[in-house]
Each structure stands twice: as structure tokens, then as C-alpha cells.
Amino acid sequence: MRGKNEKFGHRERLRKRFLMSGIAGFHDYEILELLLTYVVVRKDCKGIAKELLGKYGDLYTLLKQPEDELKKNSFVTDRTVVFFKVIFQILEKELYKKIHNEKITISSNVQLLNYLEYSLLKRDIEVFKVLFLNTQNELLKEEELFKGTLDRSTVYIRELVKKILDYNAKSVIIVHNHPSGSLKPSQSDITLTQKLKDTFERIEIRLLDHLIISEKGYFSFLEGGLL
Incomplete structure (x- = not known):
């Protein structure tokens, strides 16, 4: 029981840390760990995050992997794949569409x-x-x-x-x-x-x-x- 409470507490501390300061000071594995806490239940998200980054090198390369490749990894479920692909689509296609100035500075x-x-x-x-x-x-x-x-x-x-x-x-x-x-x-x-x-x-x-x-x-x- 104590172990479960500690894991729950760690996830909450990670989320509060993000809300207080954003991702400043976060390692890549901590950013990925934070994301995984929303789709991975009762597992060590830190270990999974480090394993995935060890394989793909960085967050961007991980997120852009096709569905079949992502599913080769332990604990990457259909739910996780959808979550990753939504984030990637937002990054690639939605947030940075408009460049406003005719002469761009x-x-x-x-x-x-x-x-x-x-x-x-x-x-x-x-x-x-x-x-x-x-x-x-x-x-x-x-x-x-x-x-x-x-x-x-x-x-x-x-x-x-x-x-x-x-x-x-x-x-x-x-x-x-x-x-x-x-x-x-x-x-x-x-x-x-x-x-x-x-x-x-x-x-x-x-x-x-x-x-x-x-x-x-x-x-x-x-x-x-x-x-």
C-alpha cells in the first residue's frame, strides 16, 4: 500500500511542478514521464520513459514514429498511441500554421x-x-x-x-x-x-x-x- 501511495504522490508532485514552472528544468525523460502518467496505469512511468528515449533518442523522434512501431514497445497501448499521435499532430499541423508579418522578423x-x-x-x-x-x-x-x-x-x-x-x-x-x-x-x-x-x-x-x-x-x- 505504501508503495502505491508513493507512486501516486510522485505523479502528483510531477504535475504540480509542471503547473508551477512549466517544463523549465525538466529532463526529456521527465516530460515523457509526465505525459505517460495520463495513459499508463499502475506502472513505473519513469522507467518506461527512459526505455523509450533510450531507443528513439528524443521526444520528437518518438512521437513521430508510426503506429506499428510504437506498438512494438512494452506498455504502449492503443490509448498511448492515440495520445502520442494527437500531440504530434498538434505540434506539426496546428500550433504553428500562421506566420503573420509580410516581412518576417x-x-x-x-x-x-x-x-x-x-x-x-x-x-x-x-x-x-x-x-x-x-x-x-x-x-x-x-x-x-x-x-x-x-x-x-x-x-x-x-x-x-x-x-x-x-x-x-x-x-x-x-x-x-x-x-x-x-x-x-x-x-x-x-x-x-x-x-x-x-x-x-x-x-x-x-x-x-x-x-x-x-x-x-x-x-x-x-x-x-x-x-
Whole structure:
């Protein structure tokens, strides 16, 4: 009986801690543990959280797993899968749809930066993400198109242009991460950005910004005078 009370008390303390300060100071496993307390009954959620993160690496990668993959894990029930997928859908498709300013000042768009950091940090390779926007700067679509060190051999400009036309986008923001932590754009980053800008201008598409995301923050080509 005492053990059950201790577990119940731990869950309540975790929830109260979140209500008092948000996720500041939470480890990834504690965030996942908190989520699991709502769908896993009478089990050690901390142990399950650590096991899942040990397998998938980070929360984002876990949440984006398909249903069949999630169900391979102990204690992941249909209820848990639905819970995870709802959270992932909210993150991916609902919270960050609108980008309001015609000329985007990235530093004022806290939600966008938080989202990009959440989806790109802790990736062990460079990921090239594209945000496709309409004339009102509303997000039409977002895709991770390329992976690996960015240069003209890995970023296929023709494929990117085709995506822009398919989505009827009028402007784009391109984003990639630097797993090394450096925020300094490489010469390849600068060359690629200029090449994309020139290509887009020929088809009347605006390149609003190119962002580099790392553990140290972000670098904006627009704010840095490179675009």
C-alpha cells in the first residue's frame, strides 16, 4: 500500500511542478514521464520513459514514429498511441500554421523558433527543412527534404522548385540545423542560399529567410545581412 501511495504522490508532485514552472528544468525523460502518467496505469512511468528515449533518442523522434512501431514497445497501448499521435499532430499541423508579418522578423516569432528548435535539435545529422507559405504568409506545408552536409550536390534545387509549384507557395523559409553547435554559416551555406534566391526570383518566389538552428540559438541570413 505504501508503495502505491508513493507512486501516486510522485505523479502528483510531477504535475504540480509542471503547473508551477512549466517544463523549465525538466529532463526529456521527465516530460515523457509526465505525459505517460495520463495513459499508463499502475506502472513505473519513469522507467518506461527512459526505455523509450533510450531507443528513439528524443521526444520528437518518438512521437513521430508510426503506429506499428510504437506498438512494438512494452506498455504502449492503443490509448498511448492515440495520445502520442494527437500531440504530434498538434505540434506539426496546428500550433504553428500562421506566420503573420509580410516581412518576417524571426526574432519576434517566438513560437516558430521554439517549434524549429524542438524539431531540429538533438538530430545527429544536418536536416534541411522547408516551410512553404502563401501570399498571406500562412504556412501551407512543411517538409524535411534533404539530410546530410548541405551543398548543391545534396540539395536538389529542381526538386525543391517542383515542391513549391505543387503547393502553389509564394514564398519559402529554409531551415537547417548544425549538430556541431556552431551558428556560423559555412561557405556552402552561403553559396547555396544565394543560388536558391536567384533561382526563386526567376519564378517570382520570395526566399524570406534561411535559418541555422543549433543548441546555441539561431542565425538568420536575413538579419545577418546575407540575404
